[in-house]
Amino acid sequence: MKVVITGGAGFIGLRLGAELLQRGSLTAPNGAQEAIDSLLLFDVNAPAVRPDWADERVVFQTGDISDAATVSALIDRDDISVFHLASVVSGGGERDFDLAMRVNLHGGLNVFEACRARAGLPRVVFASSIAVFGGASMPGVVGDTVKQTPQTTYGITKSICELLVNDYSRKGFFDGRSARLPTVIVRPGKPNQAASSFVSGLFREPLNGEVCSIPVAPETPMPLLGYRSIVGGFIALHEAEGAALGDDRAVSLPSFTVTVAEMIEALKRVAGERPLGEIVFERDPFIEEICAGWPKDAAHDRATALGLPKDASLDAIVEDYIEDYL
Amino acid sequence: MKVVITGGAGFIGLRLGAELLQRGSLTAPNGAQEAIDSLLLFDVNAPAVRPDWADERVVFQTGDISDAATVSALIDRDDISVFHLASVVSGGGERDFDLAMRVNLHGGLNVFEACRARAGLPRVVFASSIAVFGGASMPGVVGDTVKQTPQTTYGITKSICELLVNDYSRKGFFDGRSARLPTVIVRPGKPNQAASSFVSGLFREPLNGEVCSIPVAPETPMPLLGYRSIVGGFIALHEAEGAALGDDRAVSLPSFTVTVAEMIEALKRVAGERPLGEIVFERDPFIEEICAGWPKDAAHDRATALGLPKDASLDAIVEDYIEDYL
Numbered sequence: 001m002k003v004v005i006t007g008g009a010g011f012i013g014l015r016l017g018a019e020l021l022q023r024g025s026l027t028a029p030n031g032a033q034e035a036i037d038s039l040l041l042f043d044v045n046a047p048a049v050r051p052d053w054a055d056e057r058v059v060f061q062t063g064d065i066s067d068a069a070t071v072s073a074l075i076d077r078d079d080i081s082v083f084h085l086a087s088v089v090s091g092g093g094e095r096d097f098d099l100a101m102r103v104n105l106h107g108g109l110n111v112f113e114a115c116r117a118r119a120g121l122p123r124v125v126f127a128s129s130i131a132v133f134g135g136a137s138m139p140g141v142v143g144d145t146v147k148q149t150p151q152t153t154y155g156i157t158k159s160i161c162e163l164l165v166n167d168y169s170r171k172g173f174f175d176g177r178s179a180r181l182p183t184v185i186v187r188p189g190k191p192n193q194a195a196s197s198f199v200s201g202l203f204r205e206p207l208n209g210e211v212c213s214i215p216v217a218p219e220t221p222m223p224l225l226g227y228r229s230i231v232g233g234f235i236a237l238h239e240a241e242g243a244a245l246g247d248d249r250a251v252s253l254p255s256f257t258v259t260v261a262e263m264i265e266a267l268k269r270v271a272g273e274r275p276l277g278e279i280v281f282e283r284d285p286f287i288e289e290i291c292a293g294w295p296k297d298a299a300h301d302r303a304t305a306l307g308l309p310k311d312a313s314l315d316a317i318v319e320d321y322i323e324d325y326l
Numbered sequence: 327m328k329v330v331i332t333g334g335a336g337f338i339g340l341r342l343g344a345e346l347l348q349r350g351s352l353t354a355p356n357g358a359q360e361a362i363d364s365l366l367l368f369d370v371n372a373p374a375v376r377p378d379w380a381d382e383r384v385v386f387q388t389g390d391i392s393d394a395a396t397v398s399a400l401i402d403r404d405d406i407s408v409f410h411l412a413s414v415v416s417g418g419g420e421r422d423f424d425l426a427m428r429v430n431l432h433g434g435l436n437v438f439e440a441c442r443a444r445a446g447l448p449r450v451v452f453a454s455s456i457a458v459f460g461g462a463s464m465p466g467v468v469g470d471t472v473k474q475t476p477q478t479t480y481g482i483t484k485s486i487c488e489l490l491v492n493d494y495s496r497k498g499f500f501d502g503r504s505a506r507l508p509t510v511i512v513r514p515g516k517p518n519q520a521a522s523s524f525v526s527g528l529f530r531e532p533l534n535g536e537v538c539s540i541p542v543a544p545e546t547p548m549p550l551l552g553y554r555s556i557v558g559g560f561i562a563l564h565e566a567e568g569a570a571l572g573d574d575r576a577v578s579l580p581s582f583t584v585t586v587a588e589m590i591e592a593l594k595r596v597a598g599e600r601p602l603g604e605i606v607f608e609r610d611p612f613i614e615e616i617c618a619g620w621p622k623d624a625a626h627d628r629a630t631a632l633g634l635p636k637d638a639s640l641d642a643i644v645e646d647y648i649e650d651y652l
Contacts, residue, residue, distance in 0.1 A: 135573045150493075153493055
């Protein structure tokens with residue numbers, strides 16, 4: 001079978017690709033575990049260097065997800081699964097509404113229509129976000145049945161795509177699942193346009209001996225998950241029985257809710273004798289306002305019942321990062 | 327100022343147009359009550375006969391709402407308000423997914439983009455539906471803060487447009503409001519593709535001395551509202567202060583929850599000595615399934631607080647229909 005990952009050259013897309021190759025198979029549209037003979041990683045840019053795990057099964061392709069013909073050409077077999085990760089991120093979407101609509105809404109529609117056009121019933125895993133929650137009526141803990149009143153264009157487009165995944169699945173156009181991601185840590189490399197980008201920076205920059213600037217208050221709580229569990233969650237959600245998902249195919253992934261101050265404590269605990277770059281607080285109203293609108297805590301009983309993984313602890317996530325990247 | 331009604335040749339569109347002309351003015355983007363000097367009723371078809379209330383201010387225009395240039399040309403002044411009623415209905419949307427997406431989703435986007443392009447901050451009233459609610463997690467009574475998990479493509483597109491109205495309003499692109507309609511009674515004329523069409527037929531056909539076929543069980547409950555209150559609700563929601571709506575601009579209109587059996591009792595009470603055509607039950611699984619997925623009861627405390635009207639009783643709605651149409 002073939003697997004397509006949109007946003008495949010991003011941090012999570014690449015890790016998901018590597019994990020899928022190592023695993024070797026997925027549940028195909030015919031219901032059987034089938035070997036992955038083709039892995040297509042689609043993104044707006046190719047990775048700077050071809051990863052060493054990318055064997056002859058792997059193709060990197062660049063293009064514009066808002067072009068229907070481009071997307072249709074990617075999804076060209078009936079024995080296929082799609083992980084749809086391509087997205088303008090939260091801060092980027094607030095800065096450029098039209099780009100967020102083009103990539104997140106119309107790009108999503110292109111992916112969903114291309115999957116619908118296949119003869120099989122492809123499994124489609126859509127990367128949503130807990131940024132679908134927000135607004136004055138949001139409770140302290142958001143569960144899967146809480147109303148979505150997002151306060152960013154990013155969240156709006158994710159919420160819309162969750163609705164579309166539900167309806168395309170109900171209509172039998174494909175077998176869709178949406179995974180709502182909390183803030184993912186620890187992203188290596190450079191900061192990105194996500195309003196939550198500083199959370200990875202909080203661990204990454206000090207461990208690299210660099211100064212890190214935090215744009216929010218130390219008591220700000222954020223639901224987090226490590227990248228290993230994010231990737232594991234995508235695959236477990238792909239493999240889950242459709243019937244177990246019922247008529248609402250979206251689940252919030254497990255997460256830890258910790259404050260910025262608690263993140264710094266964990267960093268210091270795990271770093272031990274390592275020298276750390278300085279952490280300074282320089283509040284940024286643009287970032288603060290976006291983060292203040294997000295949920296403080298996300299329930300994940302449904303995800304847990306489906307067998308989606310959760311890291312052992314915040315400390316374990318930081319240890320994984322040190323093992324994988326330092 | 328100019329007023330545009332999409333779906334303007336439909337039953338509610340025409341009644342809204344007549345009511346607006348009688349009222350004579352609305353709150354314009356500049357915040358003042360301004361006289362309506364132009365009323366554009368846009369629809370896929372023109373009314374068979376030009377209504378007698380349609381004076382020289384009224385233009386009927388036909389066209390395809392899924393064509394962006396067509397819609398942009400309708401919304402051609404900055405001193406404008408838009409009532410966006412054009413929609414494929416519930417049963418029609420289940421039969422033709424692509425048509426529902428084209429008219430309801432892409433048509434909605436065209437209206438919202440055209441309003442965004444104006445220099446003022448037009449008030450936009452979007453006709454949503456309580457069909458946005460549904461699914462296994464739906465509570466017995468749906469309030470404005472209940473999660474939307476619609477089980478029809480019609481409901482999905484309405485839910486998506488509510489999200490878009492919220493975000494376009496948050497971004498300051500226009501001043502939007504969404505009115506969630508319950509089943510509207512009593513529609514004159516012919517049955518339509520709405521799964522709830524039989525509810526108007528239940529009153530209309532017997533009063534015309536015709537046989538009426540009911541596709542659901544007598545104990546089926548449906549939230550209803552009379553057309554006078556629907557039209558009054560659209561106008562009151564247009565006139566409401568934006569600040570009173572907060573960050574979620576959608577409200578369920580007031581409604582009565584009554585069973586089919588109670589509707590028949592009301593009909594007989596109001597008809598008195600009038601001869602009535604026979605009502606027969608011929609259950610239709612397609613209609614039953616759609617109706618079974620809808621909410622049984624809708625809270626409307628928020629709508630009431632905003633001053634949106636509710637008919638005095640079910641009997642009063644039937645009396646209004648007899649007065650207006652028989």
